[in-house]
Amino acid sequence: MIILALDSALSSCSAAVIKDGVLLSGVFEDRLRGQAERLLPLCQQVCTAAGVTFDQLDAIAVTRGPGTFTGVRIGLAAAKGLALALKVPLIGITTLEVVAHQAANALEPSFAGQVAVAHDARRGEVYYQSFAVANGALSAVSAPMAVPLNVVADHVNDNIKVIAGTGAGLLRDHLPEKVLSGLLFPDVQQQPTAAMIGHMAVGRFSKAGSSDTVTPLYLRAPDAIAATPITYPFQNQ
The missing domain is CATH 3.30.420.40 (ATPase, nucleotide binding domain)
Structure with a gap:
């Protein structure tokens, strides 16, 4: 194959x-x-x-x-x-799944816990999801979501041991020190x-499905918005 x-x-x-x-x-x-x-x-x-x-x-x-x-x-x-x-x-x-697997591959085979992935979504948010790792296998614990950085600490529980993703560094400034001290930020491709x-x-x-069955995963509305139509005086004549 x-x-x-x-x-x-x-x-x-x-x-x-x-x-x-x-x-x-x-x-x-x-x-x-x-x-x-x-x-x-x-x-x-x-x-x-x-x-x-x-x-x-x-x-x-x-x-x-x-x-x-x-x-x-x-x-x-x-x-x-x-x-x-x-x-x-x-x-x-x-x-999120892909980077979770990349992070898990860098861990010891005996690792058991949760890996969270945070991708920089800009506008003060991250795309976030957590996964459980056991015997080298991953399973989703939470649904993928867009999380504002000012509340991201509410989503990092005691079971999460590893943070990866393009937004992992952003979380350092939004998590309390006692939480950060128990987290690993692996040096892997983010x-x-x-x-x-x-x-x-x-x-x-x-x-596997057909090309029609695979759809994009958008967790929020696009940053770009349609321009407000402008009506000129002559258009009302």
Whole structure:
């Protein structure tokens, strides 16, 4: 089974090819701009490096949010277009799940507790979700949500031992010292990597859907709002 995974949901752009659970090739680029122009060339690049053609792909995997509205749309549009053209299933995974797995992989195998992921949502908020880790397996404890930083301490309970994500550093200024002293902030990639997306997609292949069934995860309204219409005097004549 060969899976092409891709991501552009936050402030990076990445693609990877995974065959039978083994990473064949992957590229990760930090970039706030130019994702629309870069993502599909990255997909071609990793396929070429892996010695794989598009018609050999068995599935496409992509992050579906939360993240920037533009980044999520770019990634989903590219993934849906590829899945539709190649007539292969599409697997959607959230950015919170991916980073939770990346953080869990850096922990000791004996670790038992909860990992929370916080992505910078701007406007004084984080996208937040907590996961339980036991015997290397993760399961969601809370639903994904947009949480204002001034109340984020209410969501960090005693069971949470690890904080990861692009907004992890923001939490340091909004949590009491007694809570911070019991937390780990692992030195791992804080953005989703296509390599991890692909590895996770292997286990979800049996539940893969069509391009129509994978929808974006938006946790709040877009930052941009429609302009207020202006009526000029001559229009009333």
